[in-house]
Amino acid sequence: MNRTTILKKITYIFVLASSFLHGCNQDDHITPSNELPFTYQLPQGIGECDDRIVDFLDKTETFVIYDYGEYDPIWNVQSLIATSYRIVRPQKEYIEEGINLLFDLWLDLYPTSFLNGILPRYIYVADSIFNRTNIVTYLTTDINITIPGINKDIIDMTSTEKNTLKVKLHDIFWEFAIGKGRFEIPEAFNNIDFGSIRTSKAAYDAGLIYGYPFGGVSFTKDFTETINYLLRTQQSSVDFALRSYPACQTRIQMYVDELKRLHGIDLESVTGLTLPHTEVTE
Numbered sequence: 001m002n003r004t005t006i007l008k009k010i011t012y013i014f015v016l017a018s019s020f021l022h023g024c025n026q027d028d029h030i031t032p033s034n035e036l037p038f039t040y041q042l043p044q045g046i047g048e049c050d051d052r053i054v055d056f057l058d059k060t061e062t063f064v065i066y067d068y069g070e071y072d073p074i075w076n077v078q079s080l081i082a083t084s085y086r087i088v089r090p091q092k093e094y095i096e097e098g099i100n101l102l103f104d105l106w107l108d109l110y111p112t113s114f115l116n117g118i119l120p121r122y123i124y125v126a127d128s129i130f131n132r133t134n135i136v137t138y139l140t141t142d143i144n145i146t147i148p149g150i151n152k153d154i155i156d157m158t159s160t161e162k163n164t165l166k167v168k169l170h171d172i173f174w175e176f177a178i179g180k181g182r183f184e185i186p187e188a189f190n191n192i193d194f195g196s197i198r199t200s201k202a203a204y205d206a207g208l209i210y211g212y213p214f215g216g217v218s219f220t221k222d223f224t225e226t227i228n229y230l231l232r233t234q235q236s237s238v239d240f241a242l243r244s245y246p247a248c249q250t251r252i253q254m255y256v257d258e259l260k261r262l263h264g265i266d267l268e269s270v271t272g273l274t275l276p277h278t279e280v281t282e
Contacts, residue, residue: 049099059112062119066095073124073146088127090150098150105166111264118182120144127151167231185223186258207251230271
């Protein structure tokens with residue numbers, strides 16, 4: 001792609017009726033400002049990752065931003081809560097690797113046709129986020145997600161560390177998509193009386209491959225726990241659960257088939273696992 005031909009200047013103005021800011025498991029009600037204009041230029045000039053960012057914007061209408069004003073991720077917030085946050089922007093030498101990891105471990109694993117409308121308008125990457133002196137794992141508003149960790153820690157990551165990051169990114173994504181009402185869990189998954197499950201045995205017998213989670217299970221929690229389990233669990237352990245509990249085999253196959261049918265999501269590609277699925281014949 002000729003980067004001299006893909007310079008884009010996008011001016012955007014948004015009016016928000018309401019917004020929520022999340023981080024470190026807290027849910028703070030905040031008051032949005034009226035309307036504020038911002039201008040970004042793409043590509044932002046780091047390197048090859050800019051081509052991926054521009055191409056992604058063209059396909060999903062979502063900006064991936066690494067060069068921004070300190071308060072841009074919370075620009076739509078007028079709140080004492082917001083003023084307690086400090087966002088440390090990423091250092092230049094870690095941006096290329098960090099952006100590529102973002103795509104390789106998360107964004108490129110889903111069809112862009114699905115992500116368009118599910119993702120927020122902006123994804124900011126940061127070195128770190130603090131709430132006063134406390135480290136914050138991520139921030140969201142109605143229109144953006146800010147993801148920290150783009151720093152020296154991403155250099156020479158082990159496969160285990162990369163998978164931990166992958167699980168975190170997908171957890172953030174699904175919490176945003178479901179919590180903001182951008183994704184509806186397929187109704188086919190709601191074929192269990194979740195309230196009646198109170199033990200691990202009952203959970204496995206019902207097809208819940210992750211067992212009985214702390215605090216019980218619900219329709220929404222079942223979806224996020226299933227995805228999280230498949231992302232963090234090795235193939236051998238998944239295979240053992242599928243062999244041991246026929247209901248788990250049936251339910252995981254339903255997950256694979258339905259997500260593919262409804263949204264084009266290849267759950268095997270997302271998780272890196274070989275999973276039961278219905279063979280599609282031409």
